[in-house]
Amino acid sequence: MNILVYSFFFFSPQVYTINLESRYLLIQGVPALGVMKELIEQFALYGAIEEYHALDEYPAEQFTEVYLIKFQKLQCARVAKKKMDERSFFGSLLHVCYAPEFETVQETREKLQDRRKYIAKATNQRECFLLKKIEGPKKTVSKNSEHDCPWSTSGSCAASNWDPSCFTSSHRVSHNTGYASGNHNQSLLAFPQYDNSCAETSGYFGQNTSLTLSVHPGGHTPPTSLMQRTVLIDNGVDRFMPRTTHLQERKRKREEGNKFSLIGTSVDSTEVIIGPQLPQVPKVDMDDDSLNTSATLIRNKLKEVADSVSRTSVQKPESSSAKPLVKQRRRI
Amino acid sequence: MELGRLEYLQALVTEFQVTDSPEAKEQVLANLANFAYDPKNYEYLRQLQVLDLFLDMLAEDNETLVEFAIGGLCNLCLDKTNKDYILEANGVESIINCLSSSNEETVMSAVTTLMYLTTPQSRQQTTALPVVECMLRFSLSASRRLSNLATVFLEDYCTPLQVEEARNLSKHTAVGIPLPKD
Incomplete structure (x- = not known):
C-alpha cells in the first residue's frame, strides 16, 4: 500500500x-x-x-x-x-x-x-x-x-x-x-x-x-x-558579460540617457544642474518692434509646450513607480 | 538496514505481481530497474528473481514496460553472475528483438546490454549478422547518442570482416527497418 x-x-x-x-x-x-x-x-x-x-x-x-x-x-x-x-x-x-x-x-x-x-x-x-x-x-x-x-x-x-x-x-x-x-x-x-x-x-x-x-x-x-x-x-x-546582457545594458543606458535629457529641459527650481549649460536659443532681432513682440510670443509659447510635454513624460514613470523598480531589481 | 532493503525490494516485486493497474506496474518496474543500477542490490535482485521478471517483460506489448525492463537489464548485466544468468536463460534473443523497437531509449539500452553481454562464448550470438546490420543503420542515425553507441559497437565488438559482410548485405536490401523515433 x-x-x-x-x-x-x-x-x-x-x-x-x-x-x-x-x-x-x-x-x-x-x-x-x-x-x-x-x-x-x-x-x-x-x-x-x-x-x-x-x-x-x-x-x-x-x-x-x-x-x-x-x-x-x-x-x-x-x-x-x-x-x-x-x-x-x-x-x-x-x-x-x-x-x-x-x-x-x-x-x-x-x-x-x-x-x-x-x-x-x-x-x-x-x-x-x-x-x-x-x-x-x-x-x-x-x-x-x-x-x-x-x-x-x-x-x-x-x-x-x-x-x-x-x-x-x-x-x-x-x-x-x-x-x-x-x-x-x-x-x-x-x-x-x-x-x-x-x-x-x-x-x-x-x-x-x-x-x-x-x-x-x-x-x-x-x-x-x-x-x-x-x-x-x-x-x-x-x-x-554575455552578449545579451551587454545589449540589455546598452539599452538601459540609452533609456536612462533619454530620461535625463527630458528632465534637463524641465525647469525645476530644486534641481542642481551640474556641468556646462546647453547654448541658449539665440534671440534674433527682427529689426521691427511688432515682429520682435510676435517672435517673443511664439518663442514663449513653444517653450511652454515643450515644458508641458517633458513634464508629462517625466511624471509618467513616477506615477507608475512599480515599473522602474522591477527593472532595477533585475540589475542586481 | 540491509534487511530493510531486501524487504523493500520484496514488497516492490509483490506489488508488481499483485497490481492490476498498468500505471502501477510501470512505476514499480521503473523502481526495480533503477535499483538495478546499484551493485549493492544485485544479490537481493537475484534472490527475488527480478532478472527473470525483467526478461519476461521484454515480451510485453506495453512499450513502456519493455523500456524499463531492458533498462533494468542494462543496469545489472555487467555483473558476472547476472551476465551468466542472462546468457544461460537465452536472454540475448529477446534483447536483440528490442533493437527494432520504435522507442529510442529501448534501443539504446539494448545496444549497451548487448555490448556488456559480449564474451568470447556469447560473441557469436551478440554480434550476429542481423545485429551488425542494425548497428550499421544506427551509426547513421541523426540521434548522436544512438550513432555514437552504434559506432562503439561496430568498432570495438565487431571484426572489420563482420562489418564488411553486413555492409555488403545491406547493399542488396535497401529497404531497412525504420529507425527508432526520437
Whole structure:
C-alpha cells in the first residue's frame, strides 16, 4: 500500500541507465545577468570542469541563458546535477540535466568502459576485459582520472572558456583560442532536443538518494584545495558579460540617457544642474518692434509646450513607480 | 538496514505481481530497474528473481514496460553472475528483438546490454549478422547518442570482416527497418 502511494508520487517514471548519464551537463534557466563566472564557480565546487560555454543557439526562456559544462569525471557531474538542479541562482531556478548528445564517440566509449570498471570493482571481479584495443588508447586517460578530479588541471579549466561569441575583449580572445582550437566546434554543431529525461530526474534522485550516494563509496568530498581552484578561476577569466546582457545594458543606458535629457529641459527650481549649460536659443532681432513682440510670443509659447510635454513624460514613470523598480531589481 | 532493503525490494516485486493497474506496474518496474543500477542490490535482485521478471517483460506489448525492463537489464548485466544468468536463460534473443523497437531509449539500452553481454562464448550470438546490420543503420542515425553507441559497437565488438559482410548485405536490401523515433 505504502509503495503504491510512494510510486504514484512520481508521475511519469524513468529508468536511469549509463546511456542517459554524461559528463556533460546542460544548465538551463541561468539569468542573463553576466553571471557566468559565478555559475561556473558554483559548479566547480563539485569537481574539475574541463570545458564550459554558453549555448547561444539553444532555445531558452526570455532573459535566461543556457550553458554547457563538461566535467572531468562523470561522478562529479552526477553530484553537481543532484546538488544544483532546481536550485535558485540569482533569483532564477536552474534546470540541470545530462547532455550525452554532446559526447564524442570516444567519450561515449570511455563512459561505458568506466561503468564496466566500476562494476568489476564493486563486485570484486577482476574480469579481464576482452577488448584489448579499448585499453590501449584509454590508458593515458584513465591514468589521469585515477585521482578523483585532479585539481592540478584546474588552471587550464579556467582558461577553457571556448565559446567564440562570448569574448568581450580582444585580450580574452587571444587568451582562449590557443587552448581551445582542438575542440572548438565539435560539439556545437547539432542541438537535438533532448528533454524527455530531464523532468523526472530530480524525482529519481529524490527517491534513490541513499543509493546514489552509496554508489561510489570512495567518494568525492569537496577537497580542501577548493579555494585554490576558485582563485585560479579568478585569475584566468575576467568578469564575463554575455552578449545579451551587454545589449540589455546598452539599452538601459540609452533609456536612462533619454530620461535625463527630458528632465534637463524641465525647469525645476530644486534641481542642481551640474556641468556646462546647453547654448541658449539665440534671440534674433527682427529689426521691427511688432515682429520682435510676435517672435517673443511664439518663442514663449513653444517653450511652454515643450515644458508641458517633458513634464508629462517625466511624471509618467513616477506615477507608475512599480515599473522602474522591477527593472532595477533585475540589475542586481 | 540491509534487511530493510531486501524487504523493500520484496514488497516492490509483490506489488508488481499483485497490481492490476498498468500505471502501477510501470512505476514499480521503473523502481526495480533503477535499483538495478546499484551493485549493492544485485544479490537481493537475484534472490527475488527480478532478472527473470525483467526478461519476461521484454515480451510485453506495453512499450513502456519493455523500456524499463531492458533498462533494468542494462543496469545489472555487467555483473558476472547476472551476465551468466542472462546468457544461460537465452536472454540475448529477446534483447536483440528490442533493437527494432520504435522507442529510442529501448534501443539504446539494448545496444549497451548487448555490448556488456559480449564474451568470447556469447560473441557469436551478440554480434550476429542481423545485429551488425542494425548497428550499421544506427551509426547513421541523426540521434548522436544512438550513432555514437552504434559506432562503439561496430568498432570495438565487431571484426572489420563482420562489418564488411553486413555492409555488403545491406547493399542488396535497401529497404531497412525504420529507425527508432526520437
